[in-house]
Amino acid sequence: MSYLKYAAGLLAFFFYISAANICMAGESIEIVKSEGNLTVSDADGKNKKTAKIKDTLQPANIVSTGNDGRAVIRVGNTGYIVLEKNSKVEINTVNDHAGFFRQLSGIIYYAVNSLKRNDRSLEVRIKTATMGIRGTRFVVTDVPDRNEVGMRKGTLSVLSPNEEFEIHKKSEQDEFEALKRESEAAINEEKRQFEKYKDDAQHEFVEYKREFELGIDRMVSFNGKRVDDKPLSGETKKDMGNLEDYAGKWLSEVQD
Numbered sequence: 001m002s003y004l005k006y007a008a009g010l011l012a013f014f015f016y017i018s019a020a021n022i023c024m025a026g027e028s029i030e031i032v033k034s035e036g037n038l039t040v041s042d043a044d045g046k047n048k049k050t051a052k053i054k055d056t057l058q059p060a061n062i063v064s065t066g067n068d069g070r071a072v073i074r075v076g077n078t079g080y081i082v083l084e085k086n087s088k089v090e091i092n093t094v095n096d097h098a099g100f101f102r103q104l105s106g107i108i109y110y111a112v113n114s115l116k117r118n119d120r121s122l123e124v125r126i127k128t129a130t131m132g133i134r135g136t137r138f139v140v141t142d143v144p145d146r147n148e149v150g151m152r153k154g155t156l157s158v159l160s161p162n163e164e165f166e167i168h169k170k171s172e173q174d175e176f177e178a179l180k181r182e183s184e185a186a187i188n189e190e191k192r193q194f195e196k197y198k199d200d201a202q203h204e205f206v207e208y209k210r211e212f213e214l215g216i217d218r219m220v221s222f223n224g225k226r227v228d229d230k231p232l233s234g235e236t237k238k239d240m241g242n243l244e245d246y247a248g249k250w251l252s253e254v255q256d
Contacts, residue, residue, distance in 0.1 A: 029057040029091055030074045032250055036085070037066025043090060057091065064088040065106070072247040078122065079254050082109040082247040084239070086143075100125055103140050109243040111137045111254045128222040132157040135256040138214075139240050150219035150236040152244075154256060158220070159211045167207045169229035 031038070034053055041048040043060040057063065057073070063083065065071055071083045075091060083089065087106025092099045100123040101110070110124060114135030124131045126140060128147060136154025141147070149156065158165075214220055214229070219236055221228045232240075244251060 028074070028076060029059070029061070031055045031057070031063075031071055032074050032080075033072040033247065035070050036068030038069045038071050039064045039066075060090065060092050062088060062090045062104070070246060072250050074250065077113065079110070079112040079256075080247060080250050081111070082243045082251075084108065084243060099123075102126075103142060105142050107139060107141045107143065107239055107243070109137070109139045109240065109247070111247075111251050111256065113255045128161075130159045130161060132159070137251075137254070137256060139236065139243065141236070141239065146235075147222040148219055148236060149214060150232050150240060151214055151216055152240055153216055155216070156214045157211060158214055160225075163225055164208045164210045165212065165227045166225050167205075167209060167212055167227045167229055169205045169207070 031051055031053055034051070038051045039048050040051040040055070040057055041062045041064070043062060045062060051057075051063070051071075063071065063073065065083045065085050065087050067085055069083075069085055073081050073083070073091070075081060081089065081091075081101065084107035087108050088104040089106075089108055090102040090104065092102070101108075102125045110133070112122065112133050112135055115122065115133070122133045124133065124140060126142060126147075126149075129149075131149065133156065134154070136156060137152040138154070138156060139150045139152070141150070149158070212227075212229075217232055219230060219232050221230075
């Protein structure tokens with residue numbers, strides 16, 4: 001009888017160890033690609049150390065790239081983030097998934113696996129907003145003179161931490177007409193007159209909301225409480241393309 005109890009206890013112990021290992025594997029935050037200067041610190045910015053490929057990070061670690069640094073990080077079963085040079089992000093996890101990313105600076109590309117409707121929530125937090133994610137790809141830019149979010153795929157729910165946003169959004173028809181007019185003006189060498197026309201005739205929708213959705217191929221720029229919702233700019237598309245090329249092997253694994 002005592003032998004049976006011992007065997008059952010031993011089996012339970014091995015089952016516990018196996019389950020723990022599976023959980024730890026699921027929780028793994030791993031650097032899968034990097035170049036240049038890359039450091040990791042705790043949430044207070046202390047205990048900073050150099051990081052490299054295959055390093056496993058702890059929840060609440062802050063990852064920073066230097067002037068010549070870039071990195072691709074796998075975040076458990078959540079997906080990947082790609083850091084451009086001079087970027088900094090805090091990664092927090094809940095069980096085997098990311099709980100939230102707190103982007104402190106720089107340009108970071110987020111590629112997140114699709115979440116079921118009743119699945120856990122996931123957020124990206126920046127100085128001006130909190131964004132809820134459910135399977136999407138987007139880039140957040142926080143550099144001098146550019147405080148933007150650009151969507152590649154999916155949708156984001158953007159929430160103000162304080163007062164309502166003042167949202168300025170051009171209508172699709174206005175954008176199309178402006179593009180046609182700009183082409184005609186360039187052909188006819190009437191650029192100056194067109195610029196005046198565009199300033200006079202441009203129409204926007206203005207809304208006041210604390211929360212709004214951002215969809216595919218759109219971007220928003222933040223300036224205090226003012227938010228400009230517009231098509232992706234050439235600069236943002238270029239940033240996206242550079243980071244997608246750098247992390248292509250891993251981004252192909254994302255199921256969004």
